[in-house]
Amino acid sequence: MxxxxxxxxxxxxxxxxxxxxxxxxxxxxxxxxxAPEKAAKADPNxxxxxxxxxxxxxxxxxxxxxxxxxGDRGLETKVEPQLRPMTMEINAxxxxxxxxxxxxxxxxxxxxxxxxxxxxxxxxxxxxxxAELDILRVQVRYARTAxxxxxxxxxEASLTKMTTPAPRREPVDRPAPDAGxx
Numbered sequence: 001m002x003x004x005x006x007x008x009x010x011x012x013x014x015x016x017x018x019x020x021x022x023x024x025x026x027x028x029x030x031x032x033x034x035a036p037e038k039a040a041k042a043d044p045n046x047x048x049x050x051x052x053x054x055x056x057x058x059x060x061x062x063x064x065x066x067x068x069x070x071g072d073r074g075l076e077t078k079v080e081p082q083l084r085p086m087t088m089e090i091n092a093x094x095x096x097x098x099x100x101x102x103x104x105x106x107x108x109x110x111x112x113x114x115x116x117x118x119x120x121x122x123x124x125x126x127x128x129x130x131a132e133l134d135i136l137r138v139q140v141r142y143a144r145t146a147x148x149x150x151x152x153x154x155x156e157a158s159l160t161k162m163t164t165p166a167p168r169r170e171p172v173d174r175p176a177p178d179a180g181x182x
Contacts, residue, residue, distance in 0.1 A: 086142040090135050097131035133159060 083091070101124050108120040136159050143152035 086138060089138045093131055093134045097127055100127045
């Protein structure tokens, strides 16, 4: 019986060693799979030649002659997508807003006075709201330019609703409820 327990223990130790060794070999074969957090943080522009589709084998003279004959047509170039003018204007509004908020955030981080910090937070809120309103104004202008007056009016209605303060409600005189006399 004791001999069987010893054999079982040795078998378990052997299996653990084999599994650990296999895992280490797998990590050595593909270190990226073993560290997915590093792969996720990798720079997407940092690609090897094999990933881009270029060979890592040096060009032969025959291939070089073919490449010379093709000129620049054979080279892969990165094509930036063309942005529409409205998108470029909206991006400019957003970037300006980000810069203003970043400046205010720096002031907030260094502000020791709590009341002044609250004022800075309110300024950040106003910058963000104004950016949203500016984006809607850009959209109205482009909707009108495109001849879509219905869309322009809907966006303007949203702008009006956002910028017009709600009317003050006047208190209404109501009779006091009868306590239990119904």
